[in-house]
Amino acid sequence: MKSWRAGRLSRLGSSIFAEVAERKRRAAANGLDVIDLSIGSPDLPPSAAVRESLSRAALREDAYGYPGSKGTPAFLGEAAEWLAFRFGVRLDPERELVSLMGSQDGLGHLALALCDPGDVALLPDPGYPVYAAGLALAGVEPHLMPLRAANGYLPDFDAIPDEVWQRTKFMLLNYPSNPLSAVADLAFFERAVAAAKRHSVLIVHDLAYSEMAFDGYRPPSILQVAGAVDTAVEFHSLSKSFNLAGARIGFLAGNREAVAAMRELKANIDYGVFLPVQEAGIAALREDRLGTGPKVGPLYERRRDVLVEALGEQGWDIGRPKATMFLWAKLPEMAWELAEPWNSRRIAREMLERAGVAVIPGDAFGAEGEGYVRIALVESEARLREAAARIGAFIRGE
Template identity: 85%
Template sequence: MTTKTWRADRLSRLGSSIFAEVAAWKRTAIGRGLDVIDLSIGSPDLPPSAAIRDALSQAALRDDAYGYPGSKGTAAFLAKAAEWLAFRFGITVDPEQELVSLMGSQDGLGHLALALCNPGDIALLPDPGYPVYAAGLALAGIEPYLMPLRAENGYMPDFGAIPDDVWQRTKFMLLNYPSNPVSAVADLAFFRHAVETAKARGVLIVHDLAYSEMAFDGYRPPSILEVEGAIETAVEFHSLSKSFNMAGCRIGFLAGNREAVAAMRELKANIDYGVFLPVQEAGIVALDLDIAGAGRKVGDMYERRRDVLVEALSAQGWDIARPKATMFLWAKLPPMHRQLSEPWDARRISREMLERAGVAVIPGDAFGAEGKGYVRIALVEHEDRLREAALRIGAFIRGEC
């Protein structure tokens, strides 16, 4: 009798097992009664503003809110997204041809290769990078080519190091600035270079701009679509999850090159019926408030949290560079003044820090081989809890717990 398995082989290529491991470590620690300060997952710890929640609740009470919303997004949401792009970046996109709504940017990133690529194509991915980048390629059966991001290069890819035969097979390259996990930022000069390279090589640029509103010290992240002619060779993902504390609502959009946007629209028309109408209406309110200057500026809050945690960890002997954006610290492993139970690396330190100190972070190699020797720390707790986390980490480093 033939033995069959009810699990596709591709699932083993979807993402890092470290995330599941960290979740298991947290459950074990909590089961032991440990008070865990969870700085692992980048999920906002605050709700949307009252106005956004009111719009969502009022829309959800309407009798007409429960039909299929349409996979591309309502005309009202797409028009508001176009208006916000013009307000925020000074760019013009056609909501009818150059925008599509998404169930968060992860929805689009996970399905992008299915919409754009054919067997034998290659996509260029950053390493370290957000795990869904590689997962989307695995689902589509597309080969990744990794672009190393290293501190000595400012976490920028070296396009000149990519072989010609790889460029010839490349359908798109994925960029992410401000970036997760390394919290690096890019300026328009870099994006101009990227656009010139993409046009010369005949590839599409896919820019993930999920952290556009989480920037510090006066820095304002640009859109790649601000580069003249970029819309001919680029698309860009935007998300309301982090900027407006709407992570659970699942709403975002893709803007840019109309052929690529049309491909995403066509795919989504066959696999889902779009974002729940009340969520789109709440998204309209969120964008409208920002345009009017009346919205909550999450960047200010995360800047304060960044300063609190960096300063508190420095006092404990762990010096970490201050990022200019995102909700994360990308930190080299701390100087250890204790004997660990096994040879120390990011995974071992992360596990023992959780087990002994009750502070959860993510080992850097969860995001790719270039993440070895680092951990990612999410700024998703109140300032007092961040100070407490630093005290606990300090005690762990010194071998006091």
Template identity: 75%
Template structure:
């Protein structure tokens, strides 16, 4: 008898769209096209000189290569606490209410293992970042999908969640500013969320990876600003997008000490923490932001947003203007050629890449509510964004 060397849970990890889009890119290049890749949200700018210099100097020290410890260095945790106080007015105990992570995805992927038992329920957004559902699948936790719809500003309607779901739910995951839908939420929404969570005894898990990537004067709040939120909420922060440190893999979790203790205990059994030079580089990044001497990334992405959307509008694709993130959540365009009628998000994304060499991600990769949309990442310079808009315009018109 031949054994299968593959766990069944891998089939529940969600969309393989990113690998599929990679195949489309290869097909487009084989057809002679130069691909403009607006699919993956990877920053195309480096960290500041200070951050890179700090990382390089620390990496040259002979004492930097011991096990760093899974909790995080006291210096990094205290700097993260200082940044939270400066940015949001939130006070946390760095010893009990903070945990360093190898990027927020590390924590999001492991949290359900630390908090839930098989058969529990967790509430997650639809559309939502794929790791939300993947983390539940690994832990054998049942997802309850909260639909995010344009008519409700892509906010969940808590009143439509059945009571029996609340009774079995361990946590509810929120993400504002959000990936992929680029929606924002105000403090009043988080006050409502905290009240609902307390009423049902559910932990709120807020993914705030895009806190520093908001536009037009918007300043996204932290859920921990809500009075009493520390009793029922934790919040993920990441340096990947805000400080162009995506490859360095560092972030942190703040909030309820019991939930943080549970994740800390799990992490202590599976890794030894973040390379000390990376933690020192993160300290430099947060310190620059606290002192206001860095160049915030939001201005760059706002400028790219404006250039791309204006160019696409001129080409016949009028898209709602996002208030935050490095993404545009775009309803499918009205196509000017007969054979395109009834095409899905995935079909349009593939044809646009194969025919014109512009890569985006179909909305259904983020959940069934994402059908009818594509996600466009603002990760190229202005010249390439203008060229992408020109090619997309040709595609829309069937040229």
């Protein structure tokens, strides 16, 4: 009998997000008050000015036609202005930017635009699941770069065999990183650009968390490196920085050939971002550039401090990351045992079912993630303290 399910779906990677969603649903149906620290979805709305811009545009009679796959000149122009303001990077919006339905749209389609089946791409391990999923859809082979605490969660370019470099089309980097909350400085990106140029490889940098940084740290853009535009593109997302996750808007910037490839692919598969959403994006970027809008960094810095301190009081010591909306937490020492050894997936499942706190197991992001869980800072400070108290009781077996 024929199957109406493509075999490639089995290669898309972890289904942990759907699994956790189903467990949350069952727990809530059973009357459990679930504190959801699993998905990195902002719990606050965009600013009033951004919402008003969206509303005004949505009421226009001319706002409902096909918007065009590459993005409006107004949105691309504002994105270019923001890149110049934020990073000192000046790009041509007509040739070096393309709008996206969120950066995940671009990451999922990237390999289809850049590669042929059998090509290789270098991916971080741990890494966000869509990185590997995009390769699976395109028939591209991943070569994993292990990211470990001993090396500051940075890849070792010298450890990549020459024959792998020769087959590689692009290398994907992500700093500040999801799930690791690791950061990198401009010197690292200079080394990355040098390695990419030696091997004629494109660098793809996912900079979704550029505005979620703490303790005075300011994440750089790889495009700040001299000559990087010759060998790099960078994804930017308005989802986390401006609380526009559901609106689905972001952009790809950098190397003209790669941007043109993405534009060509998208011209064949979609008609672009809804015009009122692009207007909201313009308002958000302009507010940030003019200093009239709210900043998300201080909010998540306070939440980080609250949860790290509260978990420390419960006996689970976690370092303070310098960026993102996540804690990457080494599994705690449990005061009680199960019939089988603890691992990240079992900890996450039991924590939800027994304590009502949802987190994501580290192995969902790759084999190097085993032994960790990812905790999202997407609840109020009071709820984060409550989550820490519940987790403490769970660790103690109470």
